[in-house]
Amino acid sequence: GDFAGYGGRHVPDPLVAPLEQLATTYDDIRETTAFQTELRDLLESFAGRPTPLFHAETLSDSWGAEIFLKREDLLHGGAHKINNTLGQALLAKQAGKERLIAETGAGQHGTATAMAGALLDLDTEIYMGKQDVERQRMNVFRMRLMGATVNEVTRGEEGLAEAVDVALEDFAHNVDDTHYLVGSVVGPDPFPRMVRDFQSVIGEEAREQFQDRTGELPDAAVACVGGGSNAMGLFHAFRDDDVAFYGGEGGGEGADSERHAAPLAAGTEGVLHGMKTRVIDDDVSVHSVSAGLDYPGVGPEHAMFRELGRAQYRGITDEEALGAFRELSESEGIIPALETSHGLALAKQLAEDGDHETILVNLSGRGDKDMAQAAEQFDLS
Numbered sequence: 001g002d003f004a005g006y007g008g009r010h011v012p013d014p015l016v017a018p019l020e021q022l023a024t025t026y027d028d029i030r031e032t033t034a035f036q037t038e039l040r041d042l043l044e045s046f047a048g049r050p051t052p053l054f055h056a057e058t059l060s061d062s063w064g065a066e067i068f069l070k071r072e073d074l075l076h077g078g079a080h081k082i083n084n085t086l087g088q089a090l091l092a093k094q095a096g097k098e099r100l101i102a103e104t105g106a107g108q109h110g111t112a113t114a115m116a117g118a119l120l121d122l123d124t125e126i127y128m129g130k131q132d133v134e135r136q137r138m139n140v141f142r143m144r145l146m147g148a149t150v151n152e153v154t155r156g157e158e159g160l161a162e163a164v165d166v167a168l169e170d171f172a173h174n175v176d177d178t179h180y181l182v183g184s185v186v187g188p189d190p191f192p193r194m195v196r197d198f199q200s201v202i203g204e205e206a207r208e209q210f211q212d213r214t215g216e217l218p219d220a221a222v223a224c225v226g227g228g229s230n231a232m233g234l235f236h237a238f239r240d241d242d243v244a245f246y247g248g249e250g251g252g253e254g255a256d257s258e259r260h261a262a263p264l265a266a267g268t269e270g271v272l273h274g275m276k277t278r279v280i281d282d283d284v285s286v287h288s289v290s291a292g293l294d295y296p297g298v299g300p301e302h303a304m305f306r307e308l309g310r311a312q313y314r315g316i317t318d319e320e321a322l323g324a325f326r327e328l329s330e331s332e333g334i335i336p337a338l339e340t341s342h343g344l345a346l347a348k349q350l351a352e353d354g355d356h357e358t359i360l361v362n363l364s365g366r367g368d369k370d371m372a373q374a375a376e377q378f379d380l381s
C-alpha cells in the first residue's frame with residue numbers, strides 16, 4: 001500500500017512481521033467465496049444493507065443543486081463503522097484469531113467493534129483514553145453491555161492518539177491470537193487499503209443507485225473526513241469516473257486558526273501511527289466540535305488524492321457544521337451526526353457556488369449521540 005509515497009509501514013521492528021502476516025492473511029482470504037458470501041449475508045441481515053439513496057428535495061430547492069444522500073445513518077449502530085468492523089472481525093475469525101482489540105476516542109468505532117465481536121463470539125478489548133471514557137459514558141456502557149472490556153489509557157493526552165499507540169503495542173505482542181481492528185483508513189499497511197476496501201460497499205451501492213435513478217453519474221461526491229474511511233468508501237467506486245471528490249475536514253475554529261483537525265486543508269507532511277501522511281502543524285492543537293473528526297492525522301490515500309488534485313479538501317468550521325446539522329434536521333426531518341454535518345456544509349457551499357448540478361453526499365451517521373451537545377448549542381428546551 002504505497003500511495004504516491006504516502007502510507008507504507010513506518011513502524012518499530014516488532015510490528016513488521018505481524019503486519020506482513022496480516023497483509024498475507026487479508027490477500028488470501030478476502031477473495032474467497034466463503035468470506036465474500038458470509039460478509040454479504042451479515043451486511044444484509046445484521047447491518048441492514050443496502051442503505052437507501054435519498055433525494056433531498058427541500059435542500060435541493062434551497063441550495064440550488066440536486067442533493068442526494070447515501071443513508072449510512074440507517075445502518076446498525078447509526079453509522080458506516082459497522083461495514084468495516086464486520087469485515088475485519090470476520091477476517092479475524094476466518095484466520096483463526098480469538099481476540100479483537102481496537103482504539104476509540106468518541107466511542108463510535110469501539111461500539112461498532114463490540115457489536116461485531118459479540119456477534120462473532122470473539123473476546124473484545126477496546127482501548128480508550130481516560131478523558132474520553134469520562135466524556136463518552138453512553139458508548140462505554142454500550143461496549144460493556146455487549147461484553148467488551150473497555151481499557152482506560154492513562155498516558156499523554158489520554159485521547160484517541162494514545163489509544164492507537166497502546167493498541168499497536170498490544171497487537172505486536174499478541175499477533176498469534178489477536179486482531180487489531182483499526183477504525184479508519186489510517187495506520188501502517190495493510191490497514192488503510194483494508195478499511196477502504198470494506199467501506200467501498202458504500203460507493204458501489206451509491207453508484208448503481210444513482211445511475212438507476214438518474215441515468216447518469218453525479219457531478220460531485222462529498223463526505224466528511226476525520227481519518228477518512230467513509231469518504232474513501234464513497235470515492236473508491238468512482239475513482240476512474242469524471243466525478244469530482246470533496247472532503248470536509250474538521251476546520252474547528254478555522255483552518256488558519258490554532259485549533260482544528262484539518263491536516264489536508266492546513267497541515268504538513270508527517271509520520272503518525274505507522275503511516276507517512278499529512279498532520280496538523282506543531283503549533284496547532286487538535287480540535288473539532290465533533291469527536292469523530294478529532295484526529296491530528298488523516299488516511300494516506302487522501303494525502304495522495306490531494307497531491308494529485310484528484311480530490312479537494314476544505315476545513316469546515318464548527319459553526320458551519322452546526323448550521324448544516326440544524327438545516328438538515330429542519331428541512332428533511334433527518335438529524336445527521338456532527339461529523340456528517342461537515343460534509344453537508346461543504347455540499348451547501350458547492351451548490352451555492354453553482355459548481356455542480358448533482359451532488360452525492362455521504363450521510364455517514366445519525367445525530368442521536370450528539371443531542372447533549374445540540375442542546376448546549378441551540379435553545380431546544
Ligand SMILES: C[C@@H](c1c[nH]c2ccccc12)[C@H](N)C(=O)O
Pocket residue numbers: 103104105106107108109110160182183184186226227228291292293294295
Ligand atoms: C472516527 C473514529 C476513529 C476511530 N479510530 C480512528 C482513527 C483515526 C481517525 C478516526 C478514528 C472515532 N474517532 C472514534 O473514536 O470512534
